[in-house]
Amino acid sequence: MPELPEVEAARRAIEEHCTGKKIAACSVADDLKVIEGVSRSDLEAALFGKTILATLRKGKNLWLRLDSPPFPTFQFGMAGAVYIKGVAVTKYKRSAVSDTDEWPSKHSKVFIELDDGLEFSFTDKRHFARVRLLEDPESVPPISELGPDALLELMPVGDFVESLSKKKTAIKALLLDQSYISGIGNWIADEVLYQAKIHPLQIASSLSKECCESLHRCIREVIEYAVEVDADSNRFPKEWLFHFRWGKRPGKVNGMKIEFITAAGRTSAYVPELQNLTGNQSEKVSRKKSTNVTSKKNVDAEESPSEKEETYETSKKNETAEDNKGREKKTSETENDRISSKVMAKKHVAVAKRSLRKRSKSSQADL
Numbered sequence: 001m002p003e004l005p006e007v008e009a010a011r012r013a014i015e016e017h018c019t020g021k022k023i024a025a026c027s028v029a030d031d032l033k034v035i036e037g038v039s040r041s042d043l044e045a046a047l048f049g050k051t052i053l054a055t056l057r058k059g060k061n062l063w064l065r066l067d068s069p070p071f072p073t074f075q076f077g078m079a080g081a082v083y084i085k086g087v088a089v090t091k092y093k094r095s096a097v098s099d100t101d102e103w104p105s106k107h108s109k110v111f112i113e114l115d116d117g118l119e120f121s122f123t124d125k126r127h128f129a130r131v132r133l134l135e136d137p138e139s140v141p142p143i144s145e146l147g148p149d150a151l152l153e154l155m156p157v158g159d160f161v162e163s164l165s166k167k168k169t170a171i172k173a174l175l176l177d178q179s180y181i182s183g184i185g186n187w188i189a190d191e192v193l194y195q196a197k198i199h200p201l202q203i204a205s206s207l208s209k210e211c212c213e214s215l216h217r218c219i220r221e222v223i224e225y226a227v228e229v230d231a232d233s234n235r236f237p238k239e240w241l242f243h244f245r246w247g248k249r250p251g252k253v254n255g256m257k258i259e260f261i262t263a264a265g266r267t268s269a270y271v272p273e274l275q276n277l278t279g280n281q282s283e284k285v286s287r288k289k290s291t292n293v294t295s296k297k298n299v300d301a302e303e304s305p306s307e308k309e310e311t312y313e314t315s316k317k318n319e320t321a322e323d324n325k326g327r328e329k330k331t332s333e334t335e336n337d338r339i340s341s342k343v344m345a346k347k348h349v350a351v352a353k354r355s356l357r358k359r360s361k362s363s364q365a366d367l
Contacts, residue, residue, distance in 0.1 A: 001078040004150055004183030005226035007060050010082035012230070014064070015055040017087050018114060022051045025113040027104075028131075034109050034124055038133040046070055046133055047112065056137075059146045059182025063137045070133045072110065075142060077128030084120040146182035151223050154181070154216075161212040167204035171215075173264035174204050184219070187242055188226075190269045192218040194241040194253075199275040200263035206279050245269035 002010075026047040028040045035043060050066040057063075062082075063073040074080065085103060104111045107125040114120075122131065137143050148155055155163065167174055174180055175189040184192075193200055196215040198207065207215070229235040236242055241258070244251045248260045248267060256273045276282065 001185055002076040002080060003060060003185035003188050004223060005188075005231035007057055007062055007076055007183075008151065008227050009231040011055045011057040011062050013084055013087065014052075014062075014082065014120065017084055017118060018052050018120065019054065020051065021114040021116055021118065023047050023049060023112055024115045027108075027111040029109045031109060031127070033127050034129050034131055036130045036132050043072070043110070043131070043133055047072060052114075058138070058143055058149050058152075059178055060185065061137075061143050061146070063134075063143075069135045071135075071137055073132045073134055073137045073143070074110075074122055075130040075132075077124060077126065077130065079126040080122065080124045080129035082120060082122055084118065087118070142178075146178055147180045148182065150181050150183035150188075150219060151227060154220060157213055157216045160216045161209055164204045164207055164212050164215075169204060170201045170263060171198055171204045171207065172200035172266075172268060176264050176266065181219075183223070186266050186268070187245065188219075188222060190245055191241050192222050193275065194269075194271055195222065197274045199277045199281075200261065200268045200270055202277055202281060206281065241269060241271070 026044045028035060028043045030040055038046075047066075050068065052064055053067055054065040055062065056065060061073060061075050063071050065071055074082075083105070104119070104121045105123050107123040108121040109124055109129065109131055110122045112120055122129075134140060154160075164171075164174075172189050172193060175184050175192070176186070190200070192215060195218040196211065198211055198215060226236065233242065239254055241253050244253045244258055251258050253271060256271045258269050259272055261268050261270065
């Protein structure tokens with residue numbers, strides 16, 4: 001499913017090719033599940049004639065800032081994708097549309113033609129995506145309930161270590177909780193835990209300071225790299241777990257066996273040789289294996305139509321009362337200091353500039 005890098009690639013493509021252009025035509029699918037809270041005709045009327053000023057993102061949500069509200073927002077779900085005809089295509093595992101499909105795709109939910117003839121489409125073949133029309137996307141759910149963006153707003157390492165020390169949930173469940181950090185999905189969670197050598201079921205508060213710091217570094221490096229290559233998985237480092245984790249097929253990564261368990265309700269790939277449960281949890285590892293290892297007959301959680309996406313609804317029943325109070329305080333502060341669209345846009349620009357500097361340094365080094 002599309003995660004932060006895939007959605008950011010879509011945002012950058014729209015930002016680059018569509019900013020400053022007027023919407024000359026718009027066609028919205030008759031899909032009451034995906035098109036939420038607004039009629040097909042009202043959405044088309046709200047977009048027609050508007051100029052795209054910016055494309056913004058938080059977590060796995062994207063929205064267009066037009067010359068006047070309301071603004072269309074896109075929650076990608078399990079198979080949402082953005083396609084710009086002749087220019088850019090969102091590509092990721094289980095993408096909805098191939099290059100040879102009809103245009104616009106039969107899975108198109110919102111099709112837009114701009115005043116210069118450029119066309120782009122938001123597609124979804126699995127009906128888990130959501131398209132909404134909102135006056136202020138950042139002030140209402142789901143965006144208002146998201147935690148810090150994993151690319152733009154990742155908390156400082158010291159704060160991250162302190163935060164994990166208070167969490168009584170399994171580390172993978174915490175990473176998938178969009179109210180804690182937004183943008184991390186199943187493949188990124190598996191990748192960063194593998195690189196940090198942390199078991200998916202390890203309780204967050206039991207992690208050492210060194211493990212927390214390593215995890216923070218891996219989150220930053222994996223996401224920044226994936227964004228740098230526009231989420232093109234063919235350009236991901238060949239030693240990444242990403243290339244070997246799909247379909248629960250028996251396999252190895254860097255010569256080490258991959259196993260699959262269920263963590264946070266998701267099929268989770270990990271490498272037992274590197275990722276061991278520690279402390280009191282190590283005594284229960286055998287029982288955990290017997291109850292959590294998924295058989296070939298089980299439906300892959302990533303493929304299950306009944307699966308709930310990892311969102312801000314992730315269970316927190318095991319967290320302490322003190323932590324709950326802290327979260328309430330943090331939520332209040334977040335609401336009071338809610339990031340404006342202009343600030344978010346500046347952060348996107350800052351990340352783009354850092355990426356450009358990296359490319360420049362790389363080019364000079366090659367010379």
